[in-house]
Amino acid sequence: MQYKERKPQPAKCANCGAVLKGVARERPYKMKRLPKSAKRPERPFGGNLCSKCSREKIKAEIRATA
């Protein structure tokens, strides 16, 4: 009998807690082998905030500077 290793929980948005799309859900040994572009969206806050929250965050930053 061999047990299958479980995958880690999906990545969540740091602001609203929504499940992040486009972020690989693999164990560390496999994450190491994956290309960087497969691990998180290639945009500011990719892999940390969801698309909605990053949009709002970028807007808020621009408002703060202007």
Ligand SMILES: [Zn+2]
């Ligand atoms: Zn969010």
